[in-house]
Amino acid sequence: MPATRSARAILLSAAPIAFAVFVFGASFGVLALAVHLPGWTTALMSALVFAGSAQFAAVGVLAAGGGVVAAILAGVLLNLRFIATGIAVAPVLPGSRWRRALLAQLVIDESYALGTAAGVPGRPDRRTLLVTGVELYIAWIAGTTLGVLLGPVLGDPKRLGLDAAFPAGFVALLWPMLARPNAVRCAVAGIVIALVLAPFTPAGVPLAGAAVAGVWLSRSR
Amino acid sequence: MALPLALALAIGLAGLTFLIRATGSLLPEIPLAITRRTAGLAPALLAALVAIQLTGPNGIVRFDVKVPAVLIAAVLAALRMPFIVCVAAGGLTAALLRAFFHFS
Numbered sequence: 001m002p003a004t005r006s007a008r009a010i011l012l013s014a015a016p017i018a019f020a021v022f023v024f025g026a027s028f029g030v031l032a033l034a035v036h037l038p039g040w041t042t043a044l045m046s047a048l049v050f051a052g053s054a055q056f057a058a059v060g061v062l063a064a065g066g067g068v069v070a071a072i073l074a075g076v077l078l079n080l081r082f083i084a085t086g087i088a089v090a091p092v093l094p095g096s097r098w099r100r101a102l103l104a105q106l107v108i109d110e111s112y113a114l115g116t117a118a119g120v121p122g123r124p125d126r127r128t129l130l131v132t133g134v135e136l137y138i139a140w141i142a143g144t145t146l147g148v149l150l151g152p153v154l155g156d157p158k159r160l161g162l163d164a165a166f167p168a169g170f171v172a173l174l175w176p177m178l179a180r181p182n183a184v185r186c187a188v189a190g191i192v193i194a195l196v197l198a199p200f201t202p203a204g205v206p207l208a209g210a211a212v213a214g215v216w217l218s219r220s221r
Numbered sequence: 222m223a224l225p226l227a228l229a230l231a232i233g234l235a236g237l238t239f240l241i242r243a244t245g246s247l248l249p250e251i252p253l254a255i256t257r258r259t260a261g262l263a264p265a266l267l268a269a270l271v272a273i274q275l276t277g278p279n280g281i282v283r284f285d286v287k288v289p290a291v292l293i294a295a296v297l298a299a300l301r302m303p304f305i306v307c308v309a310a311g312g313l314t315a316a317l318l319r320a321f322f323h324f325s
Contacts, residue, residue, distance in 0.1 A: 023305045031308075041227040048235030053263065057270055058234055062222070064274050068230050075234045078266050079241050084256035086245015093246055104246035105239060161315030164287045167274035168294035168311020174267040175298035183264040190265030194272045199280035203273075210269030211262055218261025 022143035029147020034162040039148040046144035066203030106133025189213035286315040
């Protein structure tokens with residue numbers, strides 16, 4: 001492994017992932033129209049949150065009839081894993097506490113994975129982490145904006161099957177995770193608890209129940 | 222959705238996500254045994270979200286076009302198709318079933 005790669009080399013090597021993030025952003029921008037979010041607030045959400053699956057989950061909760069609080073809860077619970085990734089990158093973040101807290105906002109699943117792959121065990125590569133973080137941030141916002149602009153051209157959300165696109169998207173996000181340790185039992189428990197609670201409780205409760213099951217069942221055996 | 226609610230969603234989720242990301246980087250001494258547990262959150266929540274999306278207003282699973290849409294998306298995801306292909310295929314399945322067979 002070369003000691004330091006140029007920013008250009010890092011950008012180029014992450015380009016296919018940036019493209020995937022761009023397309024993911026575009027689909028998020030289109031789908032957000034199904035719940036009639038004003039387009040610029042969708043783009044604003046992407047710029048401020050920068051967490052695809054959490055944003056997707058929040059909008060999906062709204063599409064299923066949940067309220068804003070349940071939507072935020074869903075996104076926050078999904079994002080709690082960033083505490084663990086934040087700790088993993090903390091040793092290589094430079095500067096004051098404020099600067100480190102700001103730079104940590106560039107950590108998403110993809111930039112974390114690329115930074116870890118380019119580093120040594122226990123020390124992700126700082127340049128790769130930050131350069132790809134910025135690259136993917138730009139791709140995410142650009143993709144969302146394209147989706148928001150493209151959505152109205154595509155036509156009536158219901159006729160396009162956009163309501164079915166939400167569960168399809170959640171399945172697509174879930175499937176690659178099932179290879180991880182304990183993930184299958186966490187997923188099965190999440191389904192069972194959500195379906196048991198859904199008839200009796202408001203929208204956020206089944207998700208909170210699933211989250212508790214996920215935390216409980218992901219303990220190492 | 223009304224603008225104040227949409228802004229509350231964007232800013233509320235953004236603020237809490239900022240704090241979550243800052244927490245890990247500023248307090249690296251949180252025990253690994255605790256943070257490792259967050260690994261189970263994403264699969265449990267995404268699976269629960271799939272299940273919830275398939276329920277009707279009464280909270281009970283409703284067998285409408287979303288069920289075949291999810292099955293198609295799951296097969297494509299298992300075949301390692303890109304995210305957008307799974308989503309588009311799910312939406313297309315629902316749209317076609319509605320257009321040609323008048324399913325709900």
